[in-house]
Amino acid sequence: MIERLGKYTLKLNERPSIIAGAGVVGKTEGDGPLKEEFDRIFEDDTLGEESFEKAESSLQREAVLQAMIKSGKPIEDVEYIFAGDLLNQCTASTFSLRELGIPLIGLFGACSTMALSLGIASVFVNCEAARLAVAATSSHFCSAERQFRLPLEYGGQRTPTAQRTVTGAGASVVAKHIANKPCVEAVTFGKIVDLGIKDSTNMGAAMAPAATMTISDFFSDTGMKPDDLDMIVTGDLGYVGSELLLELLKKDYSLDISAQYNDCGMMIYYREEQDVHAGGSGCGCGGSVLNTYFMNRLESGELSKILFVATGALMSPTSSLQGESIPSIAHAVLLSKPDNK
């Protein structure tokens, strides 16, 4: 049964389990502080493919296949894949999943996709529309740079507020509740928030207000307090967006989450040594970190309850060139450690 809490939150009473998660990344991410966590690190960011877009497809397929291997289930048993990415027409997902022969629910949430896909997959499993579902997403530094910013060959200088798109992919396998795996307790799907930021090299500032809205909705819907959670982790606000989030939550909603807070975009790189400016971004940032670092710690019981909030900037290069601001969205998923931990 699904219960609506407050105006925006779905309580998943069947508590679907994430029976496996996998995260795979490129070389730069593999040189970062989370290198021991990832399921696979590709030393060559092309993955042997002839274009960066094809490399991203391979990356996402690899995350799905690794997650399936860890789940111990045959891939033919998967009833739906919920997936999306940042490339025009979500081709990283569609080409990656083309040969699998599994129904695809294509999603678009920009960098919020991991929470969106995991949230919808969990709703489907909770209400028995699926017994086994996969949620997946990816991003690639090189395919994102040339699509959203400048050709890599141009060698443009990046601004201090700019984030580095993570070359990475994540996948979660969701199934009926079992005692020894982390589970999904609730989902808060977000509304679009747009405070008028137009600087596409400062995504953190554009997305922070959306995360603020979804996090405050989650707390007011559930009646929980930040202290009830071990961690509140955003997908890719980076250093600039994270600071703004903490400030906005305190100022506008009297919520202080600084004791519980972290951000996958701040966790994935060494800030100074790797020269990543404002941190990591991209669907694959939250996707790869959630499905490795956080899933491992939930599974072991080191973390009991976390809120994963992935944020997406819903602009396109065309909308920016036409002078539009950057509408953003954040979706949140409440995850718990296994019953037996």
Add this chain to the structure above:
Amino acid sequence: MIERLGKYTLKLNERPSIIAGAGVVGKTEGDGPLKEEFDRIFEDDTLGEESFEKAESSLQREAVLQAMIKSGKPIEDVEYIFAGDLLNQCTASTFSLRELGIPLIGLFGACSTMALSLGIASVFVNCEAARLAVAATSSHFCSAERQFRLPLEYGGQRTPTAQRTVTGAGASVVAKHIANKPCVEAVTFGKIVDLGIKDSTNMGAAMAPAATMTISDFFSDTGMKPDDLDMIVTGDLGYVGSELLLELLKKDYSLDISAQYNDCGMMIYYREEQDVHAGGSGCGCGGSVLNTYFMNRLESGELSKILFVATGALMSPTSSLQGESIPSIAHAVLLSKPDNK
């Protein structure tokens, strides 16, 4: 309750109702055979906006607002909007829905979006994850031409197999079952099918195999026969794709649906007079025709049961330039007349 029929079909036992549908279109569509059906026809395809992309956003917002007015429900009561479109990063949907303050589940299914969004909205309502949801999509001839093909100013000749992207949008309002409105009985989410077609001016040929697969899955899952339905209608296969669909279903699955079959892309224009080559295409084609012509005839009881199958070509200009073929997908929704008709 949701019941899984066969391998791919979900039977929605609560039979969520489509309490209102709306379709709005541009001038060319308003000059076609369905002109009396649409809720609004815009004589000026720019809708007074300064770009075609912004015009498409306005078109989708208009469809949502028209559907809400017809539903008699205040828009604040809508719990989720399920929407997507063809523009890069789905900006027609995100900018169109930005001001509404309603949680957005962003979808990407290319031209299959109307069936995808209606299918997921119906699953959510069926399992009480939502009491009131909107499914929406749009496309615009001018924004699609310049994004996928050539700048309009170029005046390029179109091939005989090319379809015309419909300037149009559709929206359905889905709620708990009521006796006097059409309802959704089942959904079949499709798998990606790719038979190697690379000609992006022949989308019908690329998408027909996906429709073939989903329609045959639907019949084998449900045990129904084409005669059990009044209509089987595809979203935008056009003249070329429709012919191939009938041929493939007969040859590969011994299914003859020619007595029940029609296609929104063949219905929306006068083929010869309007010089539309292989017919209409785009998310807004199936979206606007389903929510007007078909919803009106279901509501009156003139049609009892129809299968709406929307097909999407999941390529991007980048994937085509990189020599890739066109993966396609089709999602199907089984719709019934009101109980009291």
